Amino acid sequence: MSSYNNIQKIKYTKTPSDVVALNEYILFENSHAKEKYVVFRFANNVNQRLFEIRFEVLQYDADNRLIEKSVVVHKDFTADANGLFVPNAKLKVNFECRSLEVNLEEAVFDRVIWSGGTFADNPYRFETYAETVAKPATSPAPEVKKQPVAAKKKNRLSFNIRNIFRKNKSVFPAVFNVILCAIFIALVVASTFYFKQVTGAFGVEGFIVKESSAGYVSILGYNGGEDNVEIPATLGEYTVTKIAGGAFKGSSATSVKIKTERPLVIETDAFKGCKKLTSVTSSSLGTVTVMEGAFKDCTALTEFVVPAAQLCAKCFDGADGIKFLAFYSVLYSGGRLLDLFVGLNSITLKHLRIAVMPNDPAFTAGVKLG
Numbered sequence: 571m572s573s574y575n576n577i578q579k580i581k582y583t584k585t586p587s588d589v590v591a592l593n594e595y596i597l598f599e600n601s602h603a604k605e606k607y608v609v610f611r612f613a614n615n616v617n618q619r620l621f622e623i624r625f626e627v628l629q630y631d632a633d634n635r636l637i638e639k640s641v642v643v644h645k646d647f648t649a650d651a652n653g654l655f656v657p658n659a660k661l662k663v664n665f666e667c668r669s670l671e672v673n674l675e676e677a678v679f680d681r682v683i684w685s686g687g688t689f690a691d692n693p694y695r696f697e698t699y700a701e702t703v704a705k706p707a708t709s710p711a712p713e714v715k716k717q718p719v720a721a722k723k724k725n726r727l728s729f730n731i732r733n734i735f736r737k738n739k740s741v742f743p744a745v746f747n748v749i750l751c752a753i754f755i756a757l758v759v760a761s762t763f764y765f766k767q768v769t770g771a772f773g774v775e776g777f778i779v780k781e782s783s784a785g786y787v788s789i790l791g792y793n794g795g796e797d798n799v800e801i802p803a804t805l806g807e808y809t810v811t812k813i814a815g816g817a818f819k820g821s822s823a824t825s826v827k828i829k830t831e832r833p834l835v836i837e838t839d840a841f842k843g844c845k846k847l848t849s850v851t852s853s854s855l856g857t858v859t860v861m862e863g864a865f866k867d868c869t870a871l872t873e874f875v876v877p878a879a880q881l882c883a884k885c886f887d888g889a890d891g892i893k894f895l896a897f898y899s900v901l902y903s904g905g906r907l908l909d910l911f912v913g914l915n916s917i918t919l920k921h922l923r924i925a926v927m928p929n930d931p932a933f934t935a936g937v938k939l940g
Contacts, residue, residue, distance in 0.1 A: 586783035620649040622678040628671040689901040788812035828852035849873040
């Protein structure tokens with residue numbers, strides 16, 4: 571068993587807003603064996619479970635010179651959404667290493683894959699099909715001698731309704747108990763998720779926020795009372811990087827203007843059921859990632875003009891009153907632009923204007939945002 575005579579715990583703040591960000595790392599040194607290892611602690615900043623990450627590790631010596639570079643892959647694990655995790659592995663590094671730099675290359679989540687700075691759908695694959703699975707060998711069933719039958723009854727289709735009713739009546743209490751148990755479990759899970767979300771929350775300038783990493787916050791709710799809501803770049807001393815699921819769910823907001831300059835993620839159900847919301851606009855170049863169902867059932871929404879937006883499929887599910895849609899790109903492969911909606915009727919389709927915009931300051935400045 572190795573004995574370490576020098577252990578350093580180092581806070582890492584270089585890229586805290588990445589979808590998966592390095593939170594801190596610990597260097598374990600064995601000076602007798604001239605060996606050094608590192609253990610990473612990451613933060614999953616996406617509201618989905620994480621299953622695999624690939625990242626580049628750059629090692630620097632005491633004079634801050636690059637001495638080694640490698641790519642590390644961690645897989646076959648599950649990290650909770652919006653939480654910290656430590657991969658069950660340690661990486662051997664150069665003994666002269668004094669500090670590290672980590673660059674995320676790919677992250678595999680429940681429904682999306684992040685790679686090279688963009689999201690794409692996570693395709694569900696069946697690795698093994700039924701016909702390829704070897705059937706277990708079975709021994710032949712013992713021969714059973716048939717007993718002679720006196721005579722066959724011809725009419726076997728008749729049945730007794732009272733018997734069926736009696737059978738259903740006896741099964742009903744068991745089914746009822748199962749339903750009650752399922753409802754109870756769902757309430758427990760929902761309560762656990764809710765309290766996990768609000769633990770550590772605090773109010774800033776009319777918003778309810780939670781610190782996701784040093785200096786960065788997620789918006790959990792809004793109690794400012796204004797119908798025309800502005801999402802600022804900063805709240806107090808914190809930078810806004812996420813609008814969490816349910817943050818504006820069912821609110822009376824009529825318009826939303828996004829002013830963040832850093833990448834912003836609008837999570838699933840963030841604006842679900844905002845029946846009075848008519849417009850969402852932005853004049854900034856900070857990338858805005860809109861997850862599936864973010865504006866679900868926003869039936870009054872007519873205008874979405876966010877030139878730097880990256881849209882997931884079904885992000886406007888139920889928002890079939892939209893007339894003008896301007897954005898930068900979509901985050902799913904092989905689909906159509908109309909896959910952004912569900913149940914888009916033919917009348918809305920006829921009047922819908924779609925503009926796919928270049929992410930260029932001069933072009934963006936010319937967009938009329940109303």
